[in-house]
Amino acid sequence: MAKAVKFDRLGGPEVLELRDVEIGEPGPGELRIRVEAIGLNRAEVMFRDGTYFYQPDFPSGLGYEAAGVVEAVGHGVEGFSVGDTIGVVPAFLLTDYATYGDHVLVPAAATVHRPASVSPEQAAAVWMAYLTAYGALVENGRTRPGDHVLITAASSSVGLAAIQTALHIGAVPIATTRTADKKQRLLDAGAAHVVVDGEDLPSRLKEITGGTGVRTAFDPVAGPGVEAIAEGIAAGGHLIVYGALDPRTTPLPNAQSFPALTTSTYTLFEITTDSRRLARGVAFVNAGLTTGSFKPVVDKTFDLTEIAEAHRYMESNAQVGKIVVTV
Template sequence: MGRCYQGPMKAIRYHAVGGPEVLRLEDVEDPTPGPGEVRIRVKAAGVNFADTERRRGHYDAAVPLPRILGSEAAGIVDQVGPGVDSRWVGRRVVAMAPRSYAELMTAPADELLELPDHVSFEEGAGLLVQGLTAWHLIHTSARLERGQKVLIHAAAGGVGLLTIQLAKQLGATVLGTVSNEAKAQLAKEAGADEVFLYGGARSVADWVRDITGGAGVEVVMDSVGASTWASSLESLAPFGHLISFGSASGEPPPVSVESLYAKSIKVSAYWLRTQHPEALQRRARQALGELLSSGSLKVKLGLVVDLSEAAKAHRDLETRETVGKVVLRVP
């Protein structure tokens, strides 16, 4: 039956910024849902690279400590706040909200996504942050079209694998970059047409030119940053678009407008925490939910460990030893 939620819950917190070792499993007061909110008994929580940056103090550094990490989870609604339909209680849901590395979390009721019985909590926990990022990269930022070519760096990561699937559904040609053969196989299984394996003598840009007959790609999606930036710009076709949505290898160099003129290319950024129009975000959530439910979109689970092993999850994610989605299972 699980524990009775009458006292302090277990949660992962950190009291000072630092390495994965600062993460502690502690007793924390149970949250209470406010107006328009529900409380969720968490079954699985998603782990994202941004969580490691927060822990290191590189992101959201002004948030007071100690802090519970996390931004998405799947579980069962066990309580509703004022103004929320009580019929939510007992439903399996996915939510994107802070402080999800815990046995209990609260989330806005109008942003919940119901999770079908045939989809696991672990898969659900891996959907929203990376899935919404992938969806908006393709539909909102790139406005990718059938027949276009897109280069996706870190193609075997959580966002990468989802972006490949969504791009292929649109009829795009997908090129990906990875660091080893196992990751290359995963990218191909997700639908990538061609995959570049780092470590050889050839550069990414030369490879892209060979694949595209010298034309380049219309879109590059880059979450790596410093180490891939130059090759991303070189890989673009005239009037191409480079979208930055992360900096796993470090912040990319400043963009010189003069350097963009020769090919009339553009550079932009995407961040999931930007205020999105409600109707657009609702449409994106609904689309992802339908694709996951139908089996048309698959969340590739990489590392799945118990909540108490959050430090290991962070360590493996930072050293790029993981593929797909990293998830914390909550007993």
């Protein structure tokens, strides 16, 4: 028997329950892992309350990320052995697999080896954040040294990873935040500049960039605010929208108003479900972890028995960095 977080209806954190479940042996292409730490993501909150882009099948599990140890290897799996320390990357639907538990089955294709220098807590804070930033800024955005990169909602784990990724490339990260009390923490995290809600964003971006605007904007919020972002992007620049935290309609800039601006939406699955792109991303992230360029920021940890409290804390938006659940 194992322990797993389950829920039977949509709702707030109170719907989450820790239950006894039978885990079984891994099937073809699967691994069974003993979980040591779990990284929480905003997507899981949205999946739990019914606002994600697909709906749960009840009873449902949760969890895209984990760090742990391989306990059993399914038929046809190569490159993994019992005892290997690993990380789980978001490369599956939550209706198929879930990582909120002490022992879980995961697809081997969604599993990567964990560098010995990286703790379970750090490993649980890595893959969603850094692969999301890598895919948008490196694979799709082709960010270059010297480019100015706007990172909105930058105190999230993805935002902080994007700051570090921009610096790793040699670009100039400009962060935004809703509250002034997070400004210094973002500067300490490596942001070259921080713009707080209430400031005139296009004017500040033009001021920072000497009038040209940023080359890339990386935004998880969407909604009407993308128009102000677009005004601060340089000719030939890119607006990459990777989330929908604002549920209102998103008026993506049109060709008439912004003729030299390209806009696109982006999801992490573009990277994690393509074996070649994922291999490049894993190599990029592991190199950054090994050299110390990438340092996952863990804001707060909870025990698995405190999963509802962990979700409440995420919904408070008080965190700077990743919320991690230990097992």
